[in-house]
Amino acid sequence: MERKLKLILIILLIILISIISFGGIFVQNGKYMKNILPEYKFGMDLAGGRIIITDVSKEKETIYYDKDGNIVDTEQKDGTSKEVPINNEENLTKENYLKTKEIIEERLNELKISEYMIRLNENDGRIIVQLSEDNLTDIASQFIYSTGKLTIEDKETKEVLLDSSNLKKVQASYASTTSGTAVYLDLEFNKDSVEKLKEISNTYISTTDEEGNTVDKNIVVKLDDSTLYETTFNTEINNGILKIPFGTSTDVNTINANLNRATYIAILINNGPLPLHYETQQNRFEKTIMSFENIKIPVITLSVIILLSLIVLIIKYKKLGLFATISFIGYIDVLLIAVRIFNLTITLEGISGILISIILNYILLVYILQTLKNMPKDENEYKIAYNKSMLSMLLVLVPSLIIGIVLCFVTWLPAFSFGTMIFWGIFIIALYNISITRLLFLNSINK
């Protein structure tokens, strides 16, 4: 009687888990009921993503000359002007297109973009990038078309003193000061340019003229022609590192924002400038092609296979098979709840991971049923046999768990999704079958 009661309670528990898995957990939230179980989170292949199309710029720029033929900023009286393409015809080569693609890929990888797909038209240099839609998408889209060229110029003459080719490394740093935490962008120059920077830091200083007025000789640090920083030097720089301030604050959010900004710029500069100027043609969200219509045949096929497998279990193992079927359904529900609770992102690889977990659980159940099939109906014997076969099966699952754990450390979303599903799938297989399935099987013995 007690066994029957336990059995009923376990089955009711599984039914409850199923209801939660498919329905959710609703609590009163003001006038409405709110589901506290998070929604499923999907990756780019299932939720769609941002499509960014960039083309090699065909724009022209006007160059102004003074009457002596020197380049000047604005149109001069008696001067001349000439329109030249922003991208030199000679530079429109396949090598430069490939180099551009490579730099964009490096930028996106360093930015830790979880998922992207990149296409290059080797004939005209068009680059199409598909990105997953998240809080980094807008930053990433800028990284796709920004040239990322850094120059240090003389403010007066516009002479380029140093540029990206002189850099060794760029990184964000911070230091505590009396007015708060100061964030910097550290431009570390290569060996050959250390002397040049030293010379600049001694040349571009504030001096006093004969009349006692302060005369500043400034440098301007520019990124893609936008001014990042303008300064004169007070001290000589002999370590080859130029520190560009990115704000000082005592507020944590502001410090983080400054640090993020400096880090993003560091990533942009670190991978070198794009060899060509690009312009965005399109930046929009496109939904997925994975509608139910497209995947209904595999889904229906899989459902039929699972159903048939469960029928086979019941026919072959009778009562134990029925309990195994109930346990199997419960496992799927627990796994789906875990996917929602732990906010795991579902991609096609993730679905494959879920499917594998279900298959592994089925194999485990069959393995245990096979062991218990010819056992005498004795609780102790059952317990020993169950534990032994469970342990043996868990050891079989260790290699799959290894793959799952390693893939959990990958930033590439499809691989990460697969890894997390395998990890949680096997973890739940162990926990669920040691507790619920075991209780179901042990309480099914008729004394």
Added chain:
Amino acid sequence: MKKVILAVLICIILAGIVIIATIGLKADIIYSKNVQLNVYLNKTFEDTDIKQIVQQVFQNERFIIKDVEIFKDEFTIILKDNRTEEELNTKIKELTQKLNEKYGLELKEENIEIMHNPKVKLSSIILPYIIPIAISMIILFVYVGIRYKKLGTVKIIFTYLISIIALEMLLISIIAITRYQINQLIVPLALLLLIVEITILGLINEKKLVNN
């Protein structure tokens, strides 16, 4: 019988290698050079209606329709890029007429934006998996070498290595021979087969251990 099966499998793998080396693999629209037609209807549409119209225009051809943005008034059609500009323009004219008839619009051919998309390098799909899977395999071989020490460490590791390589090569060879188009389902399928295979190998070895 075993030898016959083995010989057939080797033949399939060899044929696959030859096909991949000569013709290469066949990519689905999503990964191959494609043409994209962007249509802004400025009117809410039903997926089934659009699908029907596109089917009538492009008949037996494989195509993909995607919604653009969230307002359900813009969509894009993706097709293999295997037409001349003239042929494509004729199809666009037909498409415009049918959309105008259906939705009472005054859409012109020039309103449909044509974009020729380059192909995706198929290697870029599997590249992110190579290092993590290689690391997993090293750890896995260490584990099985220790766990099934009684069955012979070298033999076990060799069995795992050959079985894994053979199965994945068999999959890719079958795909190459059947000219199945490489799509987004191939990598998940390869991963699924890998896990199922190592589980089956584990079960076989556990049984051998018990028998020993």
